[in-house]
Amino acid sequence: MKKMKVSTILDGSHSLMNDVVVGTARLLEDAEIVLKIDDLLKERGITQQDLALMTGMRIGTVSQIVNGKGISFNKVQLLAIMVALQVSDLSELIEFRLPPETKEKFDNNSQEWKETREMPFELKELYRDNALKATVNKLK
Template sequence: MIHQKTNSIVIETLEKFPHKVNIKLGKILKDRGMTQGDLHRLTGLRVATINELVNFKKKSLTVAHLVSIMVALRIWDIRELIEIEFDDEVILYFKEEQKKMEDGFTPDLRKTVETNLLRMSEA
C-alpha cells in the first residue's frame, strides 16, 4: 500500500523492486491472548491505527508507532514484528549490484542519483 502523498520516485522504486511486507502484529496479539484494545491501552495508539496495522490497511508506518508497539510487547528485534521480503529476482540483482559497489554506489545507483536529481529540480 502506498500513501497518497508518496512522491513518484518512491512509487517507481517500490514498483521496480517487487516485495512483500508482512506485519505480524495480529498473530503476536493472538498468541499472547491480547486484544487490539489491550494494545491501545498500553500504547495510546488509536484502536483504528492498530486495526489498520493488523489488517495491513495502514499505508505508512512511523517509527514512533513501531517503537511504542515494540515497547508495549517487549519486542527488541523489529523482525519479530515486521518482515519485508523481496522477490528472488530482486535479491539476485541486489547481490550482483553489491559486487560492483565503490564508495557505497554502483554504476546503476549513480545513474539513479543523477536521474532523480534532475527530476527533483524540475518539481
C-alpha cells in the first residue's frame, strides 16, 4: 500500500496544470491517495513484470503506477489493471481518504445540494473566484 499526501502530488504538478485547477485541488491538500496495487500483486503472487505482460504496459509505467511515482495514469491503464487483477471495483486499486472534518463537510454539502437543488454557499464562492481567475488568466 502506497499512501501519498495530496499536497505532495500538487507540489509536483505545478508546471503541468493551470493555477486554477491546482488551487482548487489544494483545498484537499490534507487528503491522501492510497494505491493498493502492490498489495494485490503480493496477494496474487505476481510481480510488476507479470502485470506489465498481462496488461501490455511497459514495466516502467507499471512501476510508476504501483509506486505512485508518475503524477498521472489514464483510465485505460486502470481498466487494464482491473482486468489483469480481476477486481470489480476501482476502490480495490485506489482509494481517496479525506480528513474526517472535510468528509463530514462534503457529505453535508452534498446532501444539502441534493435536497435543495441549490449549490451550497461555499461552492458558489469557489465558482465565482475560479471563474474570475480563469478570466484573468485568459487575458494574460
